[in-house]
Amino acid sequence: MSHVFLFRAVNVGGTAKLPMAELRALAAELGATEMQTYIASGNLIASPPGDPVAFAEVLRAAVRDRFGFDREVLHRTTGQLQDALREHPFEVENPAHSYVYFLSATPAATAVAAADAVERGGDEWRVVGDDLHVRFDRGTSQATLKTDQLVRTLGVVATARNLRTIAELSTR
Structure with a gap:
């Protein structure tokens, strides 16, 4: 079963720019596999290392540290x-x-x-x-x-x- 990580309010109106290729690379650095993104609105499909809800928080913190903005990441399965x-x-x-x-x-x-x-x-x-x-x-x-x-x-x-x-x- 795939896991979907949904970022709130990225790449909207010129703020919170999050390039999808860099998001996939960051998720890989954090141990996720089978990453793909869909359109540029913060949709990451991946197999996380361990608990997906905990991974959403780790991913949020990593984006904040690397890109300088804080956006919630909500998790759902396909x-x-x-x-x-x-x-x-x-x-x-x-x-x-x-x-x-x-x-x-x-x-x-x-x-x-x-x-x-x-x-x-x-x-x-x-x-x-x-x-x-x-x-x-x-x-x-x-x-x-x-x-x-x-x-x-x-x-x-x-x-x-x-x-x-x-x-x-x-x-x-």
Whole structure:
């Protein structure tokens, strides 16, 4: 089973630049094998040396030391990505408008209830375990839902990928 390490907010808007070739080389230095990356948004597929959650933290620290910025790294298996695709609770008219925000933990029920007050317009969201599923009615560029506010209200760290990216990562 492959392990996927998802960096939060790298190579976005000119900040937190993380070249994928250098990320693969760094992961190899840390003992990972079978590394590959997918697009430049911080998706590393690898076999880690030992516990994958611990490796995510080691990888985060190594990136901070080498590249000078700190970004969370969330771990999922390819099986968990496949589960997220199957469990997506919304009709998918355009996979580029549907996302899964991978969460650092399952939000408390009280936080989910409080998040219900976040304005959403025609956008939809639902927490399923430690994933936040979102469907943007008119795409992210015209979204009413402020996902940064939603995630803060949920009290967790998150990194998002659209369903097309998740489908690609889940088959590697």
